[in-house]
Amino acid sequence: xxxxxxxxxxxxxxxxxxxxxxxxxxxxxxxxxxxxxxxxxxxxxxxxxxxxxxxxxxxxxxxxxxxxxxxxxxxxxxxxxxxxxxxxxxxxxxxxxxxxxxxxxxxxxxxxxxxxxxxxxxxxxxxxxxxxxxxxxxxxxxxxxxxxxxxxxxxxxxxxxxxxxxxxxxxxxxxxxxxxxxxxxxxxxxxxxxxxxxxxxxxxxxxxxxxxxxxxxxxxxxxxxxxxxxxxxxxxxxxxxxxxxxxxxxxxxxxxxxxxxxxxxxxxxxxxxxxxxxxxxxxxxxxxxxxxxxxxxxxxxxxxxxxxxxxxxxxxxxxxxxxxxxxxxxxxxxxxxxxxx
Amino acid sequence: xxxxxxxxxxxxxxxxxxxxxxxxxxxxxxxxxxxxxxxxxxxxxxxxxxxxxxxxxxxxxxxxxxxxxxxxxxxxxxxxxxxxxxxxxxxxxxxxxxxxxxxxxxxxxxxxxxxxxxxxxxxxxxxxxxxxxxxxxxxxxxxxxxxxxxxxxxxxxxxxxxxxxxxxxxxxxxxxxxxxxxxxxxxxxxxxxxxxxxxxxxxxxxxxxxxxxxxxxxxxxxxxxxxxxxxxxxxxxxxxxxxxxxxxxxxxxxxxxxxxxxxxxxxxxxxxxxxxxxxxxxxxxx
Numbered sequence: 001x002x003x004x005x006x007x008x009x010x011x012x013x014x015x016x017x018x019x020x021x022x023x024x025x026x027x028x029x030x031x032x033x034x035x036x037x038x039x040x041x042x043x044x045x046x047x048x049x050x051x052x053x054x055x056x057x058x059x060x061x062x063x064x065x066x067x068x069x070x071x072x073x074x075x076x077x078x079x080x081x082x083x084x085x086x087x088x089x090x091x092x093x094x095x096x097x098x099x100x101x102x103x104x105x106x107x108x109x110x111x112x113x114x115x116x117x118x119x120x121x122x123x124x125x126x127x128x129x130x131x132x133x134x135x136x137x138x139x140x141x142x143x144x145x146x147x148x149x150x151x152x153x154x155x156x157x158x159x160x161x162x163x164x165x166x167x168x169x170x171x172x173x174x175x176x177x178x179x180x181x182x183x184x185x186x187x188x189x190x191x192x193x194x195x196x197x198x199x200x201x202x203x204x205x206x207x208x209x210x211x212x213x214x215x216x217x218x219x220x221x222x223x224x225x226x227x228x229x230x231x232x233x234x235x236x237x238x239x240x241x242x243x244x245x246x247x248x249x250x251x252x253x254x255x256x257x258x259x260x261x262x263x264x265x266x267x268x269x270x271x272x273x274x275x276x277x278x279x280x281x282x283x284x285x286x287x288x289x290x291x292x293x294x295x296x297x298x299x300x301x302x303x304x305x306x307x308x309x310x311x312x313x314x315x316x317x318x319x320x321x322x323x324x325x326x327x328x329x330x331x332x333x334x335x336x337x338x339x340x341x
Numbered sequence: 342x343x344x345x346x347x348x349x350x351x352x353x354x355x356x357x358x359x360x361x362x363x364x365x366x367x368x369x370x371x372x373x374x375x376x377x378x379x380x381x382x383x384x385x386x387x388x389x390x391x392x393x394x395x396x397x398x399x400x401x402x403x404x405x406x407x408x409x410x411x412x413x414x415x416x417x418x419x420x421x422x423x424x425x426x427x428x429x430x431x432x433x434x435x436x437x438x439x440x441x442x443x444x445x446x447x448x449x450x451x452x453x454x455x456x457x458x459x460x461x462x463x464x465x466x467x468x469x470x471x472x473x474x475x476x477x478x479x480x481x482x483x484x485x486x487x488x489x490x491x492x493x494x495x496x497x498x499x500x501x502x503x504x505x506x507x508x509x510x511x512x513x514x515x516x517x518x519x520x521x522x523x524x525x526x527x528x529x530x531x532x533x534x535x536x537x538x539x540x541x542x543x544x545x546x547x548x549x550x551x552x553x554x555x556x557x558x559x560x561x562x563x564x565x566x567x568x569x570x571x572x573x574x575x576x577x578x579x580x581x582x583x584x585x586x587x588x589x590x591x592x593x594x595x596x597x598x599x600x601x602x603x604x605x606x607x608x609x610x611x612x613x614x615x616x617x618x619x620x621x622x623x624x625x626x627x
Contacts, residue, residue: 054456079458086456090449094378106370107457109363135381151453340446 001159001190002030002053007062009048009214022048023059024214030192030207035185037205037222038194039307041322045214046194047087050163053192054084066159080108083157087164089144093137097128097147100136101154108155115154122150126180142173149177153184160184162193166200178204198307198319210311212322217314222307229305229313231261234275234283237299238290247271250295257282257289264312268320272299274312363460364467371454371468375441379476385437389480393430394487397422400550401491413552414581423488424577425549428569430484431508432543434477435515436536438469439523443532446523455626462626470516477512478505493580500579503600510607511572514614521618524625548573553592565593568610571603 009023023045030036038046051057053064055075064071064078071078092100098119105115123132126146131139139147145165152160162181166174181204185191195201201208202222210218218225238250247265250273255263259282264274277283283302290297311319379386401419412421442465445451454465485504489495496504519536526532544550546560547569553561564570574590578600586601598606 056452056455076458076460079456082456084456086449086452088449090453092374092378092450094381095374099374099377103370103374104453104457106366107454107459109358109366109458109460340449 001032001034001067002028002036002192003063003065004028004049004053005063005065007049007052007059007064009045009052009057009059021214023052023062026062026211026215028209028216028219030190032190033185033188035181035191035204035206036193037201037208038192038211039196039198039201039208039311039319040194040211041196041319044211044322046196046211047163048214049211050084050161050192050194054082054161055079080155081158083152083155083160085145085148085152085160085162085165087167089148091136091139091144091147093135096135097132097139097143097150098123100147101132101151104151104154110155118154118156119150122153126150127176142169145169145173145177149180157189159190159192162191164194164196166195166197174200196319196323198311202307208307210307210314212311212315218310225310226305226307229276229309231276231278231305232280233303233305233309234277234286235266235269235272235299235301235303236275236286236297237270237272238295238297240270240298242271244271247273250290253289253293253295254286257285259285264316264318266318266321268318268324274309274318276309277302360460364464367457367459367461368464368467368471371464372471375468375472376475378441379472386476386480389430389434389437389476390483392433393426393480393484396429397426397484397488397491400426411555413554416581417493419488419491420493420580421552421577422550423485423493424573424580425544425547427481427484427488427504427576428508428511428547428572429544429549431477431481431512432515432569432572433540434480435473435512436519436540438473438516439519439521439532440529440536442469442520442523443526443529447529462622465626466520466622469520470513473516474509474512478508481508496579500584503579503584504576507572507575507604507607510604510611511568514568514607514611517611517614517618521614521621524618524621543567543569548577548591553594558594562594565591565595568607571598571606571610574598575600575603 005027007023007026008021010019010021012019026045026049028049038049040046048057052059053066053071055071055078058072066078066081069077069081095103101119101122102115105118110118123129126149128143128146128150131143136144136147149162149165152162165177169177178200181191181193185206193204205222207219207221208225209216236250236254238246244265244267251263251265254260254273254275259278260275261278262276266272266274283300287297287300308319315322401422404418404422407418412418442451445454451465455462459465485495522532522535526535546563547567548564549569553564556564570591575584578584578588578590584600586604587599589597590600590603591598
């Protein structure tokens, strides 16, 4: 349904700034009727890819096809097929929710009767009855998201594209949105969403792609990706709050332990250690080895591989670490400028 | 892409509705939004009427004792000022045309419009032009009514038509300028600064407050080249009684201009401005 081929996009590169490669030969193929997740840390290129897909941004190279239509050659035909729920919800706070949806309906050329019927349908579906006739300026984050989702669904798009649809939402709104997305998928709509929440993609997506530095580094159904890793995951904390030095010491100790194939220090979780182990016996051996080295054990847990481990395997760091490392580098002003026309 | 193009199979077998129907649907919807905003937040409208009213009353009073014969035709200063204030009202209203658009750019609402399959992106510009034209005319009519109450007269039927045409031409030109600025400048702070800086000097360097004969030569030249003057003088001629397109209404340092020439110049200016911002709009809206 969606074919992104060899997309590249650079930002900046003026006199002052180094160009940023937001997308670097990104290829992505989303089958029809699939709920597809785009997972990656902030700055991995998720938003850029979605903006290009929705014809808001022209790529430097590559091709975009939706339902066989070339989005670069026939943007308007593609816009009709797509519903786009952007990351930054732009509502007109003076209009009521209903007026905003009516405007949206007119922009998609729905017939007035059809438009108003559809608004009633979506109002019921997303439980917006109580506040749809209040001004958007009074809405909470969850209400704004739901209204924006309704706006994206108004013209019955074949493909729904959502950029971080549940970021910063309360649990109730989040599960309401999840439910609607599953429902849409079951009715045959292709849904593509980006997220940096592992659980969200794990719970929702039929397939997913993990993005890192503007490329796809892993792709497939979540179960398959996790199963392919093999082994068990062990998280170890010798102390509740350890430090880099101690973590490094423990890492060296455990690396030589038989049955341990990999040890990574997780800065984001108080310098805990993430281990990949071959079998159950290893954990006992670990405990013994730690006791011999007179190291305490604050916490030790064992689990099957998660999507985070898939990310870790591919990049050598956890998703949380990746988020932390870009957090200081992001330039809110430059990003706003990129989004501005 | 034309309605005859068979390649848009995804749109279904139904023929595309006519372009005119779609463009008017999207333009009206966008225009309605601007009017709803105005009605729920009427301060722009109120301020837009109040400011020129204050000009009219205070300036009229300030110069009410101006010596007889100072003004051409021996008319009172209030009557002289009326035309200037009407034009200034329309001008400053239209100068703000770009602000809503600038806020839409900044808040990302424009992206919502650009993701939609608008039949023509010009609908966004067209909606702004319709809205600001209507609003400027309402404000100007309010000022004209006040001027009438103050005893400065009310144009006759054909005169009223001339006033409307003149104001429309000016509003189109200034709206084009403001919309161009709204896309060219980085943010609303810069846009407001430009509006602020442009507003008063253009007023003072025109014949709104005093005739050219009253000005030092350099200012006279500026006033004679100022598009506001081309709008003020025909309206002033209407207010002073007899009006013919062929009458000389402005004695500029470079020659005499008839009312018809003034209107022609305004029309050319409007067209030129819309043509010159087109490439910018095309770039920003595709």
